[in-house]
Amino acid sequence: MKHKNILFAALGDLMRHGLRSWVAILCLAAILFPIVTALGISEGLRFQAEIAVREGADLYVSEDLCGGSGPISLAHLNRLKSLAGVSRGAARVVGRTYFVDRLVAVVGLDEKSLLAMKPLVRGEVPRLRGEVLVGEGIVKAFGVKPGPGMRFTLSANNRKVFVPTGTLVPSCLWGSEILIMSFEDANEFFRMKDRASHYLVYKVPGSSSPPLEALEVETESGLLRVADRQGLERNLEAGYSRQGGIFVVLFVIGAALTIPALVVTSGFGLREMNRETGILKATGWSTRDLIEKALVQNIMICLAAVSLSILLSMGWIKGLHGAGIAQFYVAEIGLFPNVEVPSRYLPSHALLCLAFSLALTLSGSFLSTWKKTRISPSELMR
Amino acid sequence: MDPVIKTEEISKWYHPGRRDEVRAVDDISLEIFENQTAVLYGPSGSGKTTLLGLIGTIDRPTAGRLVLYGRDVTLFSDLELSRIRRETIGIVFQSFHLFSGMSAWENVSHPLIPTGAGVRERFERAAALLDRLGLGDRLHHAPEELSGGQQQRVAIARALVNAPKILIADEPTSNIDEDSVRTLLDLLGELKNDGITVIVSSHDPVFRTYGDVLFNLNRGKLEGIHYPKLQGEKEGT
Amino acid sequence: MKHPVRLTRASQMALASLVLLVTITGAAIALDMLVWKGQRAQEIRTFQKAVGGLGMGAIATPLWQFINYDRRVLSVDDSITWPVPGGYSYGPDRTGAVSYFEEKPDPQWTLCRP
Numbered sequence: 001m002k003h004k005n006i007l008f009a010a011l012g013d014l015m016r017h018g019l020r021s022w023v024a025i026l027c028l029a030a031i032l033f034p035i036v037t038a039l040g041i042s043e044g045l046r047f048q049a050e051i052a053v054r055e056g057a058d059l060y061v062s063e064d065l066c067g068g069s070g071p072i073s074l075a076h077l078n079r080l081k082s083l084a085g086v087s088r089g090a091a092r093v094v095g096r097t098y099f100v101d102r103l104v105a106v107v108g109l110d111e112k113s114l115l116a117m118k119p120l121v122r123g124e125v126p127r128l129r130g131e132v133l134v135g136e137g138i139v140k141a142f143g144v145k146p147g148p149g150m151r152f153t154l155s156a157n158n159r160k161v162f163v164p165t166g167t168l169v170p171s172c173l174w175g176s177e178i179l180i181m182s183f184e185d186a187n188e189f190f191r192m193k194d195r196a197s198h199y200l201v202y203k204v205p206g207s208s209s210p211p212l213e214a215l216e217v218e219t220e221s222g223l224l225r226v227a228d229r230q231g232l233e234r235n236l237e238a239g240y241s242r243q244g245g246i247f248v249v250l251f252v253i254g255a256a257l258t259i260p261a262l263v264v265t266s267g268f269g270l271r272e273m274n275r276e277t278g279i280l281k282a283t284g285w286s287t288r289d290l291i292e293k294a295l296v297q298n299i300m301i302c303l304a305a306v307s308l309s310i311l312l313s314m315g316w317i318k319g320l321h322g323a324g325i326a327q328f329y330v331a332e333i334g335l336f337p338n339v340e341v342p343s344r345y346l347p348s349h350a351l352l353c354l355a356f357s358l359a360l361t362l363s364g365s366f367l368s369t370w371k372k373t374r375i376s377p378s379e380l381m382r
Numbered sequence: 383m384d385p386v387i388k389t390e391e392i393s394k395w396y397h398p399g400r401r402d403e404v405r406a407v408d409d410i411s412l413e414i415f416e417n418q419t420a421v422l423y424g425p426s427g428s429g430k431t432t433l434l435g436l437i438g439t440i441d442r443p444t445a446g447r448l449v450l451y452g453r454d455v456t457l458f459s460d461l462e463l464s465r466i467r468r469e470t471i472g473i474v475f476q477s478f479h480l481f482s483g484m485s486a487w488e489n490v491s492h493p494l495i496p497t498g499a500g501v502r503e504r505f506e507r508a509a510a511l512l513d514r515l516g517l518g519d520r521l522h523h524a525p526e527e528l529s530g531g532q533q534q535r536v537a538i539a540r541a542l543v544n545a546p547k548i549l550i551a552d553e554p555t556s557n558i559d560e561d562s563v564r565t566l567l568d569l570l571g572e573l574k575n576d577g578i579t580v581i582v583s584s585h586d587p588v589f590r591t592y593g594d595v596l597f598n599l600n601r602g603k604l605e606g607i608h609y610p611k612l613q614g615e616k617e618g619t
Numbered sequence: 620m621k622h623p624v625r626l627t628r629a630s631q632m633a634l635a636s637l638v639l640l641v642t643i644t645g646a647a648i649a650l651d652m653l654v655w656k657g658q659r660a661q662e663i664r665t666f667q668k669a670v671g672g673l674g675m676g677a678i679a680t681p682l683w684q685f686i687n688y689d690r691r692v693l694s695v696d697d698s699i700t701w702p703v704p705g706g707y708s709y710g711p712d713r714t715g716a717v718s719y720f721e722e723k724p725d726p727q728w729t730l731c732r733p
Binding site for chain 3: 098105114
């Protein structure tokens with residue numbers, strides 16, 4: 001019952017000093033907001049990237065070109081397809097182009113892969129040469145909609161005509177600024193005769209046979225470059241780790257801003273607070289009771305601030321597409337993104353922000369409360 | 383009979399050893415017995431409030447001892463002193479020190495919070511005290527909505543809510559009108575009848591002939607002890 | 620004298636508001652997690668399966684050599700940037716060096732509207 005009493009006494013104090021409490025909550029929420037947003041966007045992108053790796057091929061094979069990956073000759077394809085442990089192989093072209101003034105990806109796929117896109121297409125899947133699927137970002141930016149008369153030509157060769165047959169339903173970040181066409185069209189577009197950007201190799205599921213020995217020989221000899229799924233997963237994990245970079249910056253800035261904010265807010269009515277602490281001590285409250293009350297107040301302020309920052313972040317990113325702020329977390333997305341910014345909020349984010357805010361507020365106010373309790377009540381009340 | 387309050391050469395110095403050293407209380411030894419009404423009397427700056435603070439354990443002495451009910455509390459820990467303030471001593475401050483924004487009953491019952499008393503019990507005890515003090519119709523008023531005399535009665539009720547054995551009042555007549563002074567004196571008399579030891583500090587002449595024992599203070603020193611209800615004077619040391 | 624007790628009603632309301640705020644936040648997080656597990660995830664899976672896996676980094680367009688867009692497309696890069704977040708948000712041409720060469724758009728497509 002005593003602890004319940006102290007809980008309500010703490011709440012009563014927050015309400016009696018409403019302005020100070022609200023300033024502290026809003027300052028803390030403002031500091032937590034960019035951190036919560038970074039965590040949410042990071043998690044959303046990681047979720048999408050994990051699927052991109054998991055649903056992709058087991059191996060990506062390309063040729064070595066001056067120490068980097070270069071297009072692979074189609075002469076390798078039949079041999080790779082027939083290797084032990086390979087269930088399927090497919091050639092793919094991935095490149096980039098400036099569509100009007102906008103940099104977009106160009107992906108050339110075989111027929112089977114194009115047909116697999118059907119559930120995500122508003123319109124028709126490309127079946128003939130010269131037909132292309134357009135990403136949602138391009139549609140929104142240029143008002144491009146599949147229909148009679150709409151076509152694209154190449155600036156370098158206006159006899160080559162592309163007709164948009166469908167629009168991709170937005171699914172992930174990388175499916176927005178994209179043109180998808182047949183493998184042959186992409187080959188021709190990039191002037192890569194008899195070549196592919198890389199070859200996608202799908203292993204027999206659960207196969208225990210040592211796969212692709214011949215491939216390993218050619219890899220060791222330096223002729224081919226192979227990226228395997230396990231390596232990509234490790235890379236992904238490392239790339240989305242929170243050990244450095246923007247998170248360090250945000251936490252450091254957060255700490256640097258919180259401490260002066262708390263100093264300022266705790267300075268509001270400092271004399272009044274000291275007086276009240278003195279009165280409580282003089283009327284029988286122990287140091288432990290006072291510290292408990294301060295702790296409860298801080299927990300309530302932090303809970304309110306964390307909740308507000310999460311709700312604000314969710315509303316801003318999901319409702320406003322992260323206007324103005326997404327560009328600090330996702331490159332090239334623009335001031336007013338026309339693509340949905342991936343964001344995924346987890347309970348661990350809320351707990352991390354709660355722990356961070358508690359660490360900051362307690363290190364400030366808790367210490368000052370403890371110091372006050374060491375001073376005699378009469379001195380506090382002066 | 384042993385005194386309930388005994389100070390032994392108790393002193394409170396500010397900035398000791400420095401040029402701006404102030405000896406607010408200097409080497410005072412006195413005894414107050416149970417159920418006595420004691421008055422610390424003297425002009426402004428005589429050390430009354432400081433001595434009252436030392437006796438009330440809301441200030442620590444620079445030197446000397448304070449003995450309450452036979453126990454030397456000078457070296458008590460903060461926790462033990464809190465218990466004494468909660469269970470044994472009730473203090474009425476000169477400027478009342480009520481919490482603004484809180485109702486009268488909430489102010490009165492605030493010392494009960496750490497005791498674990500439920501809100502209903504706290505209300506009932508506060509209401510009973512305020513009713514006794516003539517504020518039964520002001521339970522839900524904040525201090526800002528009360529007169530000086532009413533605020534003082536709220537402060538007295540707060541000091542009494544934990545049923546202390548000792549009530550300390552610092553300059554109780556300084557912020558109230560004449561009618562309230564009479565009410566206050568009657569109330570202090572009632573508390574004495576209830577068995578409470580009352581200690582008052584004041585420079586108000588009305589207290590020269592009030593109470594069982596009067597301690598004359600001047601410049602931090604005890605200059606004399608007077609028993610208003612008895613004949614003669616006893617020189618203090 | 621018996622008065623109705625306004626038992627710290629304002630405090631109870633404030634506490635209830637705080638609990639409601641926290642509950643709404645928890646519900647919003649739970650709903651978000653649920654949405655991501657359902658239809659959204661299926662759409663992403665369909666796309667990625669069809670294209671053979673495209674996209675890894677926190678960048679919306681295939682700028683700066685693909686390394687941060689998708690390292691399967693280009694596996695080698697001499698910059699030390701991470702695919703964000705967790706590292707720099709910008710490519711090697713924007714990592715604080717004293718020079719920065721902006722890529723100029725080279726329009727390769729012409730729109731022909733009906």
